[in-house]
Amino acid sequence: QVQLVQSGAEVKKPGSSVKVSCKASGDTFSSTYSIAWVRQAPGQGLEWMGGFIPIFGVANYAQDFQGRATITADKSTTTVYMELSSLRSEDTAVYYCARGLGIGVGVLHYMDVWGKGTSVTVSS
Amino acid sequence: EIVLTQSPGTLSLSPGERATLSCRASQSVSANFLAWYQQKPGQAPRLLIYGASSRATGIPDTFSGSGSGTDFTLTISRLEPEDFAVYFCQQYGSSPLTFGGGTKVEMK
Numbered sequence: 001q002v003q004l005v006q007s008g009a010e011v012k013k014p015g016s017s018v019k020v021s022c023k024a025s026g027d028t029f030s031s032t033y034s035i036a037w038v039r040q041a042p043g044q045g046l047e048w049m050g051g052f053i054p055i056f057g058v059a060n061y062a063q064d065f066q067g068r069a070t071i072t073a074d075k076s077t078t079t080v081y082m083e084l085s086s087l088r089s090e091d092t093a094v095y096y097c098a099r100g101l102g103i104g105v106g107v108l109h110y111m112d113v114w115g116k117g118t119s120v121t122v123s124s
Numbered sequence: 125e126i127v128l129t130q131s132p133g134t135l136s137l138s139p140g141e142r143a144t145l146s147c148r149a150s151q152s153v154s155a156n157f158l159a160w161y162q163q164k165p166g167q168a169p170r171l172l173i174y175g176a177s178s179r180a181t182g183i184p185d186t187f188s189g190s191g192s193g194t195d196f197t198l199t200i201s202r203l204e205p206e207d208f209a210v211y212f213c214q215q216y217g218s219s220p221l222t223f224g225g226g227t228k229v230e231m232k
Contacts, residue, residue: 036221046161046169046212048221062220096168102157108216110159112180114168 002026004035004097004115011121017085020118022097024078029054034100034107035080037071039093040117051100051107052080060107087122094119126151126215128224136232143200145227147213152193154217160189160198163226164209172211173198203229 007021022035037049050061052071059071070083080097094117100109127150137143147158156176161169171180173189176196186201200207208231213224 045225046214046223048223060219098168102216107221108157108219110157110171110174110214110216111169112171112174114170117168
């Protein structure tokens, strides 16, 4: 049974950075899956931030997060990390990692397994 | 970027009734790469439908997806109490991946 276990809630000051982890079980790192990062501001919809392709070790970002988000991975622990810098109050949200699945290798995937989410609060 | 517009914003129905949710794309979704998710308060989204009409593992056949191009529909043939939730569509045919704003199905 594939599981994605995320790190705990964070409270950060404006201008700082946050790094959220997502540990994947199963064969996620050895197959053609991706790991997507999706966030949800309070009472709002879902926003794709970017995705990581474990088999290639590369990430792809939404334009809104290019230069501010960094997605990396540690293959030895099958953990994917999402770091968001220059935090502002609008970054207050629940951040989800999710396993991406679809035709071919890449980030153009739907998400079939989700982590429980990590709450990030940005407040002075 | 493909913008997905979901309607209605809220659907007020009773258990046993049929729910029809719409998702309209600003341009054609490549290969009908459209998914639907259900989200309950305090929980992560749950995949229901992918490829516009394929049910995910473990999803009951009361849920069905249809449509192509720019117009897609999620139908819940007979609402159970646990189906009252928010539903999102998502396109994965082009980058960036985008989600619709959601439809809340609430109990009348």
